Amino acid sequence: MDSQTGVTRRRLLIALGSGLGLLGGGGAYVYWSLQGDSGGYTAPDSQPVVTTRGLLDAAEGPAFETGGMWSFDDASEVFLFVHGFSTDAERARDNAYTAQVALDRTRPTPVIAYSWDSDVEWEQAKDNAEANSTHLAQWLVEWAETDGRPVHLLAHSLGGRVTGETLRVLAERGATDALASVSLLGGAIPYDSVVQGGRYGDAIAAVDAPVSNFYSHNDKVLSWVYRASDRTHAVGHAGTRDAGPLPDGYQEVNVTDLVADHYSYFEPGEGCLPRVVAGIE
Secondary structure (H helix, E strand, O other): OOHHHHHHHHHHHHHHHHOOHHHOOHHHHHHHHOOOOOOOOOOOOOOOEEEOOOOOOOOOOOOOEEEOOOOOOOOOOEEEEEOOOOOOHHHHHHHHHHHHHHHHOOOOOOEEEEEOOOOOOHHHHHHHHHHHHHHHHHHHHHHHHHOOOOEEEEEEOOHHHHHHHHHHHHHHHOOOOOOOEEEEEOOOOEOOOOOOOOOOHHHHHHOOOOEEEEEOOOOHHHHHHHHHHHOOOEHHHHOOOOOOOOOOOEEEEEOOOOOOOOOOOOOOOOOOHHHHHHOOO
16 A cells, blocks of 8 residues: 555545544545455565556547557456556556455456556545546457457446446447456446446346346445445445346346455455356356
């Protein structure tokens, strides 16, 4: 964790010490999102990354930049890890590496980190998530055109919003074959956004890839903190709650027996990535 995130944590603790007012709405989500980790793994400098940090407001220039080592020519497929809220550049790489360590036990595959500006206030982070949709869609389209190997997308927490918005862009562009699979891990998006008629329902049905929602009743960040901040239920806590018909290609997977909290979905030995892999053809 870098100094910026550390300062944020200290400020939150100071605020909590002087009063509980911060625990209203998005402030509570911030506080609890900073508590816990996914095993404490540290990525090597070679971890491949696609980043849009600092690029969202650029009038000109690239839609994304890449870093790390991309020396995995022998791999037949890749995973792309889209992190969640309050994650700086270092932790974005660490999270992707953590997922790779977990995958090494069942399906050794390179994991690319998708790094975006989520270490901001909650409402701004949601706006940034939506703004990233065109950038991520552009990378996926270019990858399909220049490389072509299947991309399996793992979206944790608010990364689900980045992903849902990206699916909408891909559907609008007719690039429905840019992904091989999509897995939402503790998705911090409204429970009814993925059903038919929901914000992402039509896009989910349009893409030529299965979309799986892995949810856990043990996810307290989503069960009451997300609910307090956004005044709705998260799809990552209890699925769609029968909000409506599910779109074609969408399935829900209850991983309460495997996932103990919001940070464990992709943790080696404790998370649900083996079940994710088992569902990918």
